[in-house]
Amino acid sequence: MKLSLKIAIVEPSVMVRTGLGTLLRKLSGMQITVVEIQEVESLLESLRIHKPDVLIACPQLLLHHSFHRLREESAQAEMKIIALMTSLCPMSLLRMFDEQISLYDTPEQIREKLERLIDASGDGGTVENGEEQQSLSAREKEIVICVVKGMTNREIADKLFLSAHTVITHRRNIARKLQIHSPSGLTIYAIVNKLVELKDIKQ
Numbered sequence: 001m002k003l004s005l006k007i008a009i010v011e012p013s014v015m016v017r018t019g020l021g022t023l024l025r026k027l028s029g030m031q032i033t034v035v036e037i038q039e040v041e042s043l044l045e046s047l048r049i050h051k052p053d054v055l056i057a058c059p060q061l062l063l064h065h066s067f068h069r070l071r072e073e074s075a076q077a078e079m080k081i082i083a084l085m086t087s088l089c090p091m092s093l094l095r096m097f098d099e100q101i102s103l104y105d106t107p108e109q110i111r112e113k114l115e116r117l118i119d120a121s122g123d124g125g126t127v128e129n130g131e132e133q134q135s136l137s138a139r140e141k142e143i144v145i146c147v148v149k150g151m152t153n154r155e156i157a158d159k160l161f162l163s164a165h166t167v168i169t170h171r172r173n174i175a176r177k178l179q180i181h182s183p184s185g186l187t188i189y190a191i192v193n194k195l196v197e198l199k200d201i202k203q
Contacts, residue, residue, distance in 0.1 A: 003029065003138040008037055008046065010056070011057070012061075021036055027111045051075060054117070059083045085101065086103055140170055141195060143156060146160070
């Protein structure tokens with residue numbers, strides 16, 4: 001099941017705003033609804049109406065906005081706010097944001113940042129089965145399924161359009177979260193949590 005998110009983008013440049021929106025909608029493994037906000041003056045009203053899970057904005061546009069007030073008055077207490085880096089920005093300003101993305105990030109990097117952000121907060125995503133499974137992101141569950149089916153890191157990378165290095169990093173995170181360090185252990189976990197059926201497992 002895909003991770004479902006509503007993302008609001010506040011950005012005066014139509015090229016940047018629509019370009020980022022198009023990229024977000026095409027991210028694999030995610031079902032993203034994009035709300036484009038052209039003027040910062042209409043930001044609060046748009047947040048109240050659309051109630052996004054994530055707000056992406058140029059840091060300079062939010063200089064005079066309280067993040068607490070934006071979350072409170074839009075009734076989105078857990079809304080994540082990401083800095084859209086289109087130019088140099090003081091580090092002191094960036095500390096207020098939950099994450100940063102730049103014009104030089106690849107779609108894979110943006111997807112992984114969103115997954116980390118949502119996974120860390122425990123918000124959004126698909127319905128989980130059991131406490132342990134809640135600790136895995138949607139991407140990590142996909143990788144568990146691939147491992148259980150006997151796929152190599154390279155095969156998993158090709159299937160999910162990731163680098164082999166990213167797959168290895170995900171596998172380390174899975175082992176750390178579940179305290180399971182063998183394919184056989186992951187197989188039992190996947191069966192118990194109904195990620196796979198017995199017929200799907202490579203003998």
